[in-house]
Amino acid sequence: MTSPASAAPAPSVEERVLDAAKVCIERWGMAKITIDDIANEAGVSRATLYRLFPGGKDVLFEAFRVRELEDFFTRLASHLDHIDDLEDLLVRVVVSATEELRSDQHLAGMLASEPGEALTSLTVDGLPRIIRIATVFLIPLVGEYVPRREASRLVEFLARMVISFFLAPSDHVDLGDAESARSFIATFVLPAFQPSLASS
Amino acid sequence: MTSPASAAPAPSVEERVLDAAKVCIERWGMAKITIDDIANEAGVSRATLYRLFPGGKDVLFEAFRVRELEDFFTRLASHLDHIDDLEDLLVRVVVSATEELRSDQHLAGMLASEPGEALTSLTVDGLPRIIRIATVFLIPLVGEYVPRREASRLVEFLARMVISFFLAPSDHVDLGDAESARSFIATFVLPAFQPSLASS
DNA sequence: TGACGGTGAGACGAAATGCGTCTTAGTGTC
DNA sequence: GACACTAAGACGCATTTCGTCTCACCGTCA
Structure with a gap:
């Protein structure tokens, strides 16, 4: 199983639980x-789960959503190398983010089967977290x-628009089209963010 | 909604519940x-559901499985027209049934996410029902x-082999290949079933 | 009109499930 | 042998689910 020669760096218990x-x-x-369910799937006892995530399901789900977002932005950032122009950067950000949202099977399934939950995590409850991590x-x-x-306001604005x-x-x-x-x-x-260039 | 000009023949309450x-x-x-969950999805009160399926979930699930099987064999039978040879008929039966099983997304999902439940309904618990309806x-x-x-034994044998x-x-x-x-x-x-022809 | 069958809404107690905490025993490490 | 970490599971509490019941409503038909 956790062969030391394996390429994967032996996921921590916390990662196993989130997986x-x-x-x-x-x-x-x-x-x-x-x-x-989660404890069984992770092959971990309930006690361990409460030790890792004191507060139970709420805390665990929050950690899960944060990790999902971090993964999302890690993938997004990997598309943003070697750009030396603000407009190009912003275009790439919104296009890549939109494409990734649209191709996210997990998200599509959630929106289809549990629209309330999914929409909440993209708007009223989740948007502050999204903006924080995007920032x-x-x-x-x-x-x-x-x-x-200014950058903070800009990132927040982009996140709101993409969503x-x-x-x-x-x-x-x-926004999926360049x-x-x-x-x-x-x-x-x-x-709005580069008023000095607005007339160029 | 239930437009009288609609082609669909206004599904009964029972059908709506099973859907x-x-x-x-x-x-x-x-x-x-x-x-x-089922009552809400069907837009029906729980009382109605118990009236239709006295015994609750068990009875409802049994009815559901029976209807699924009837649909399965209805589709299967639609592939069996104009065959006037026993061997051809049996080949078509096992090939069509196998193809339908393999292309059944619902079944695939069940086998993936709830193997115990799915396998039970194809073997220990469900096989008698399958054989009964196949017959x-x-x-x-x-x-x-x-x-x-002889035909009863033959159908049972085929069902067991296909599964x-x-x-x-x-x-x-x-068995998916003709x-x-x-x-x-x-x-x-x-x-075994046409011993007189075995040597032909 | 009034009887009647079918239905939704929801109250009710009982049973089952899930929660969060705790104790215990086992295991590997230092 | 002390220690940290864990699985297993018992415990009491809260919540959910179950199955049954009553009641009001509505459309149909006599």
């Missing part, structure tokens, strides 16, 4: 999961072009 | 379903070639 949570969620949906991941990149304070257009596509804007996204960003984003 | 059960099973799996559907066809008593080879494929026999199935039937089936 198990993912399996359970895909199998049964968030609404139907119990602590025991952590994207500030280092965006910060090269705009002041840190909004993902959940309710527009007839006029397609052309359309560039036009959108040039019109609605850059003027 | 709802199917939706719930696909969404959550059999292990996690509650009576309320009802196939006896009229097979009965043209062999006596009724066995579906669950655990063989290196030597592929050539292979014909060879299998000529070797193992016909000699």
